[in-house]
Amino acid sequence: MNIFTEGLQSAFQMLRSLDPDVLSITWRTIHVSTVATFISILIGIPIGTILALTRFRGRGVLVSLINFGMGLPPVVVGLATWLMLTRYGPLGMFNLLYTPTAIIMAQAVIASPIVAGFSLAAIQSLNPKMLLQIQALGTTRFQYLMLLLWEARLGILSAVIAGFGGVISEVGASMMVGGNIRGYTRVLTTATVLEVSKGKFELATALSIILLALTFVIVSLLSFLQQRKSAFR
Amino acid sequence: MTAELSITQLKLRRSGREILDIDRFVLDSGEILAVIGPNGAGKSTLLQVLALLLVPDTGIIELNGEMIVNGNRLAARRKLAVVFQESLLLDTTVQKNIEIPLRIRGVGRTEAIRRTREWMARLGITHLSGRRARSLSGGESQRTSIARALAMQPEILLMDEPFSALDYPTRKSLLAELGDILHTTRMTTIFVTHDFSEIPALTRQVAVMFDGRIIKRGNIQDILGETAVSVRSWAPWDEDMEDGRGAG
Amino acid sequence: MKKSFIRIQSIIFCIALFLMLGATQSPVCAEESKDVILSTTTSTVDSGLLDDLIPVFEKKTGYRVKTISVGTGQALAMGEKGEADVLLVHAPAAEKKLVDASVVINYQLVMHNDFIIVGPASDPAKIKGKTALDAFKAIDAASAVFISRGDDSGTHKKEQSLWKDANVTPTGKPWYHESGQGMGATVLMASEKVGYTLTDRATYLAQKANLKLDILSEGDKPLLNIYHVMQVNPEKFSKVNAAGAKAFVEFMIAPDTQKMIGEFGKAKYGASLFFPDAVK
Numbered sequence: 001m002n003i004f005t006e007g008l009q010s011a012f013q014m015l016r017s018l019d020p021d022v023l024s025i026t027w028r029t030i031h032v033s034t035v036a037t038f039i040s041i042l043i044g045i046p047i048g049t050i051l052a053l054t055r056f057r058g059r060g061v062l063v064s065l066i067n068f069g070m071g072l073p074p075v076v077v078g079l080a081t082w083l084m085l086t087r088y089g090p091l092g093m094f095n096l097l098y099t100p101t102a103i104i105m106a107q108a109v110i111a112s113p114i115v116a117g118f119s120l121a122a123i124q125s126l127n128p129k130m131l132l133q134i135q136a137l138g139t140t141r142f143q144y145l146m147l148l149l150w151e152a153r154l155g156i157l158s159a160v161i162a163g164f165g166g167v168i169s170e171v172g173a174s175m176m177v178g179g180n181i182r183g184y185t186r187v188l189t190t191a192t193v194l195e196v197s198k199g200k201f202e203l204a205t206a207l208s209i210i211l212l213a214l215t216f217v218i219v220s221l222l223s224f225l226q227q228r229k230s231a232f233r
Numbered sequence: 234m235t236a237e238l239s240i241t242q243l244k245l246r247r248s249g250r251e252i253l254d255i256d257r258f259v260l261d262s263g264e265i266l267a268v269i270g271p272n273g274a275g276k277s278t279l280l281q282v283l284a285l286l287l288v289p290d291t292g293i294i295e296l297n298g299e300m301i302v303n304g305n306r307l308a309a310r311r312k313l314a315v316v317f318q319e320s321l322l323l324d325t326t327v328q329k330n331i332e333i334p335l336r337i338r339g340v341g342r343t344e345a346i347r348r349t350r351e352w353m354a355r356l357g358i359t360h361l362s363g364r365r366a367r368s369l370s371g372g373e374s375q376r377t378s379i380a381r382a383l384a385m386q387p388e389i390l391l392m393d394e395p396f397s398a399l400d401y402p403t404r405k406s407l408l409a410e411l412g413d414i415l416h417t418t419r420m421t422t423i424f425v426t427h428d429f430s431e432i433p434a435l436t437r438q439v440a441v442m443f444d445g446r447i448i449k450r451g452n453i454q455d456i457l458g459e460t461a462v463s464v465r466s467w468a469p470w471d472e473d474m475e476d477g478r479g480a481g
Numbered sequence: 482m483k484k485s486f487i488r489i490q491s492i493i494f495c496i497a498l499f500l501m502l503g504a505t506q507s508p509v510c511a512e513e514s515k516d517v518i519l520s521t522t523t524s525t526v527d528s529g530l531l532d533d534l535i536p537v538f539e540k541k542t543g544y545r546v547k548t549i550s551v552g553t554g555q556a557l558a559m560g561e562k563g564e565a566d567v568l569l570v571h572a573p574a575a576e577k578k579l580v581d582a583s584v585v586i587n588y589q590l591v592m593h594n595d596f597i598i599v600g601p602a603s604d605p606a607k608i609k610g611k612t613a614l615d616a617f618k619a620i621d622a623a624s625a626v627f628i629s630r631g632d633d634s635g636t637h638k639k640e641q642s643l644w645k646d647a648n649v650t651p652t653g654k655p656w657y658h659e660s661g662q663g664m665g666a667t668v669l670m671a672s673e674k675v676g677y678t679l680t681d682r683a684t685y686l687a688q689k690a691n692l693k694l695d696i697l698s699e700g701d702k703p704l705l706n707i708y709h710v711m712q713v714n715p716e717k718f719s720k721v722n723a724a725g726a727k728a729f730v731e732f733m734i735a736p737d738t739q740k741m742i743g744e745f746g747k748a749k750y751g752a753s754l755f756f757p758d759a760v761k
Contacts, residue, residue, distance in 0.1 A: 087563060087564055097564075136286055150324070196666065
């Protein structure tokens with residue numbers, strides 16, 4: 001309890017005094033997780049949409065794979081990414097290991113199935129007659145997809161929220177492929193782990209509180225976006 | 234603004250069952266046709282084939298003598314408008330629900346707004362223009378759905394049981410208004426119904442479907458008998474029942 | 482609706498812009514030779530020593546050090562695979578194998594600190610003042626709780642060799658727990674579980690305020706914890722940054738740095754955490 005209140009105090013203090021270390025870690029966390037989420041949107045929404053709208057051989061297997069991927073343990077993704085990116089690994093020539101880009105890659109791999117799975121569910125839960133009606137309006141394929149995503153936007157935003165929540169809270173992969181390098185790849189979760197192992201619980205608590213606040217603010221923004229349009233007027 | 238729609242040697246199977254088997258069917262320019270038949274006869278499927286939403290296994294569909302193929306299907310769809318049993322509005326305002334399809338079909342912005350206003354007025358929903366679609370009552374949303382279809386000024390209007398989800402007074406007034414509109418615009422129309430009493434308000438032309446085929450086609454009296462024209466469902470609160478008898 | 486499309490487009494545009502800005506910020510495209518990957522043990526990072534030294538090195542040389550703090554086992558493995566450029570570790574026996582196999586070159590003694598055996602003040606196994614080996618034997622005899630790193634780190638290797646010399650096989654015994662975590666977390670666990678553990682002095686001093694543990698055995702010769710720095714052999718691994726690694730080795734044994742190492746921690750804990758050994 002003592003540590004918690006002290007952590008709360010020092011969190012406020014660090015934020016108020018704009019501690020440059022903490023600010024840069026916070027900013028890096030926002031940057032890395034947002035970009036990773038954005039990439040997972042670009043990958044996940046099209047995959048979810050295609051799987052929701054088409055029927056083909058092997059689709060069932062793909063859907064199970066997506067559902068399986070939604071629960072992919074971040075450390076496993078981290079290890080796989082690490083092995084890919086090592087100097088003498090298949091992607092070693094890009095020198096990406098221990099860079100923020102490596103974290104983004106691992107996080108995008110974690111979030112993409114989440115976004116795909118939620119999008120799939122969102123579009124599948126639309127009234128099938130609605131799909132016919134939208135086609136009957138004379139839509140081109142692109143217009144059709146846009147109206148579809150518009151109709152499914154609550155679910156799609158849930159997909160984005162879930163994906164973002166998955167990556168910002170993730171520590172295993174970030175630690176492994178980022179290396180928790182000070183001022184470069186240290187994010188809120190890995191910094192918290194480090195401070196705990198150093199025994200600096202106030203700092204660790206403060207970082208956790210910042211992480212919670214950050215997640216809360218961003219998820220609230222997305223939820224606001226989601227709920228704003230659906231409320232009755 | 235009217236057109237002719239025809240199908241030839243149409244066959245459609247789903248999971249091994251023959252759903253449609255129609256040798257020849259023509260919807261003449263300016264004609265208003267009611268399609269009736271028992272559940273599972275293939276009425277809705279036929280409507281979706283005619284609306285170019287469902288591609289049959291074999292058969293030819295022609296719009297104004299032009300055969301529909303993949304390349305011209307979209308352009309042809311844009312000459313049609315479909316109203317389903319559920320109103321299936323987009324999750325936005327009433328006004329946008331009518332305006333967006335017009336914009337999708339390439340109507341200019343000012344013209345789209347003008348037509349939207351016009352048809353909201355004609356269907357009596359102007360006061361709802363800013364309301365979200367999902368906050369509307371059943372009657373209001375079906376009016377919006379019909380206004381959306383008519384504002385597109387389609388060459389052919391296709392309706393699949395458009396009134397069956399509405400309560401009696403709503404259905405009655407909407408039928409009467411739609412009857413007036415269709416007769417003044419002379420819009421080619423095909424509509425599916427299971428309620429014979431709806432037919433006289435709109436047309437005398439009836440096609441009967443059974444087991445995927447059109448088994449009869451002709452004047453309502455010849456098919457349903459003299460009484461069909463005057464049969465009206467009746468409700469105790471229906472004050473002007475006497476006036477309404479035999480109308481259409 | 483149309484407006485919403487435009488709004489969505491503008492949001493996507495902003496995010497794309499953000500992404501690109503971010504990409505230029507993150508020095509992915511920085512020259513390869515500017516990055517030096519230092520693989521080191523958790524103790525050098527957790528104690529805060531490297532946080533002091535590395536900025537000085539970076540400022541002096543223009544290199545950027547990517548410090549990957551792992552257990553000594555993993556640090557050495559990274560060297561063996563050529564995944565690191567320079568190593569700063571403290572497991573002389575294991576290091577020797579790498580030197581003999583010429584996986585690493587430029588092998589230099591940097592500093593030492595010492596291991597200590599810590600435990601609860603009540604000292605249930607009565608090890609206070611005993612030598613390291615006697616203390617371990619006493620812990621075994623009393624079946625007192627002992628927390629091991631269990632992570633193949635330098636500390637863990639040291640602990641294992643002590644058990645071996647004491648003729649005790651602790652693995653599998655009910656009082657022997659392997660934490661699988663860093664030194665800092667392990668001493669905390671020992672404190673929470675009222676057990677003994679072997680730790681480096683630096684970590685213990687840095688965390689002393691959080692711990693209910695006393696130093697019970699210290700100063701014995703086998704407890705010395707010796708750090709060497711070495712660069713990964715560029716002839717074996719073409720991708721290592723040889724120049725950067727060499728610069729780092731030289732930096733670590735330079736007199737100025739050695740002085741900083743000796744001073745580190747004095748102000749805060751009243752005692753040196755590390756003792757420089759490169760300049761005699």
